[in-house]
Amino acid sequence: MIPQGPGEEDYGALSEQRKLVLATYDLCAVCALPFRDELRWQVTFDDQLQQMGETFAFNEAPVHEVCALYAAQVCPFVSSPHARLGDAQRKGQRRAETLTLAGFTHTATVFGHDSELQVGESILMFEMADLRRIHRLTGADDARSAYEAVLRDEARIELDDAERRVVDLLCAPTPKGEDSGPVMAGAAWFIGAVFCPQIRRVQAMKKFADAEGDLYFQLAANFLDNPEMMAEWEDSNDASTAAAMSWFRTRQSVPAVLQQWRADGARRVRDVRGRRPRAVGAAVVVPRDEAAIRRRRDAEAALRKARRRKR
Ligand SMILES: [Zn+2]
Known part of the structure; x- marks a missing residue:
């Protein structure tokens, strides 16, 4: 066995996953704001x-x-x-x-x-x-x-609720005290990062690339076909997935890079399935579960409070 430097591999892995999250949501690598x-x-x-x-x-x-x-x-x-x-x-x-x-x-x-x-x-x-x-x-x-x-001359960057949630998650460690990059990268795959060219060859993406039944690709392809399906995932137990879905569904237009990946993805899915997927818009209005929305708001408020306390 070849001994490895402590944490060296992890460090690189985390940073690639974090980079993918930044690219997906179009955020700054220093302050994590749009x-x-x-x-x-x-x-x-x-x-x-x-x-x-x-x-x-x-x-x-x-x-x-x-x-x-x-x-x-x-x-x-x-x-x-x-x-x-x-x-x-x-x-x-x-x-x-x-x-x-x-x-x-x-x-x-x-x-x-x-x-x-x-x-x-x-x-x-x-x-x-x-x-x-x-x-x-x-x-x-x-x-x-x-x-x-x-x-x-700096102008303040105002965030809407869905953006705030993504930024808060990215800036805080996970409940287990780990970097949020890896979990958020998985959620980013769902909303279109899976279609980023050569993403499967990128360090630390193996977990998503090799998922059973190509879960990440299949789910992302389904979301491309049927954006309404994302509504069900907005109440996912996984905070990153829920936040990604809410964010996507409430955009007037998604960032250009993500848009490009999804357009690429639509072509690929069409090739695989031999039919044209439906055009994908950003915001699709569907009935919402009010109780779930309340729960989520409470969770967001708690997250914000925890963050303020940390400062
Ligand atoms: Zn910045």
Whole structure:
């Protein structure tokens, strides 16, 4: 048996699952709030951005401008430009001199891509489109003044109930004290992440990919055909699944990346079943179980309260 570094594999696994959740709901990787119509920012070093050419693909999920600038201040490369890389591991590595934050209007697509580090494994890539603005930061002062300027103009992001529920779940550990990424990723598969290109090859998705009877694909395909079916799952015992269903059913339009995955999925399901699935709209109105809704509201309120207490 080959011994493995403690938790190393888990760490990577969690982060891919979390990335998938962020992509599905179109949330910022730092604060977990939606982007709305704000630019989506990626962090690059030195001339990395120029070297990318026409296609801007990143292995990290994008963040808000204010979140990128906040992160830049605590990033060791930028916050201590004259500090020495003293530790043994980093000795000999060239230090990046400029941190370039790049703001794009939207995420073009998210897909699994073969990892350069682990053969046979894929990681999620975020392809960004329409580069609009850039911050070049060479030191902590740059980062701080840009951050303060953006903070002054920052608009508050208001969430509706279904969004709040998703964000609360993502920010809090599960009742067992575990990271919520893995359970939320399963729910994301149900509402369309199963159709993300190459998702089955991505680390830590095996559990969903190898589920008995291809449960995740089958269920997602059924939801594509019959969005009304999602109503029954809104009262699922699994909080992530219930939240995913409510969120999906109350969107006027779903985020572009998820929309794309589902359009892809509709084609695939049609190929498998030899017929055209019905067009999928976001919000479908069906009769609701009032008692279940009350129970859910209570659970949400308790969750919010628990979160406030933690702060
Ligand atoms: Zn953010």
